[in-house]
Amino acid sequence: MKKIEAVVKPFKVEDVKEALAELGIEGMTLSEVKGFGRQKGHSEIYRGSEYTVDFLPKVKFEVVVADDRAQRAVEAILRSAKTGKIGDGKIFVCDVEQAVRIRTDERDVDAL
Ligand SMILES: Nc1ncnc2c1ncn2[C@@H]1O[C@H](COP(=O)(O)OP(=O)(O)OP(=O)(O)O)[C@@H](O)[C@H]1O
Ligand SMILES: [Mg+2]
Secondary structure (H helix, E strand, O other), X not given: OEEEEEEEOHHHHHHHHHXXXXXXXXXXXXXXXXXXXXXXXXXXXXXOXXXXXXXXXXXXXXXXXXXXXXXXXXXXXXXXXXXXXOOOEEEEEEEOOOOEOOOOOOEHHHHO
């Protein structure tokens, strides 16, 4: 299993969610986060006003999928989150050792 973490622009939430749902992904976590990249938050326009602070609002998706779905999920996020402008975000992929559905004790891919 892989965990895909994607930090994207807040207005892209619906697009990314739909792109992932179209792949048949049934569970995901979304968090409101703040962050900065290499511009350190400067000169990036958010809702029409220029921020001069370091941390900008972003949203983070976390989705755990079977290995054979991971690349499709990455491509779906890439397509749906891209504007081509700075601050579009990042996608990180890492290995997941174990998953458990608490209600049923199901493990790993059965638990996703
Ligand atoms: N190395 C990193 N580790 C963790 N989070 C990061 C990292 N780089 C960026 N982020 C997160 O992603 C968000 C968006 O980053 P951003 O897209 O601005 O990256 P960038 O490298 O500056 O690329 P660009 O030049 O396209 O803006 C940041 O606000 C931060 O939350
Ligand atoms: Mg940046």
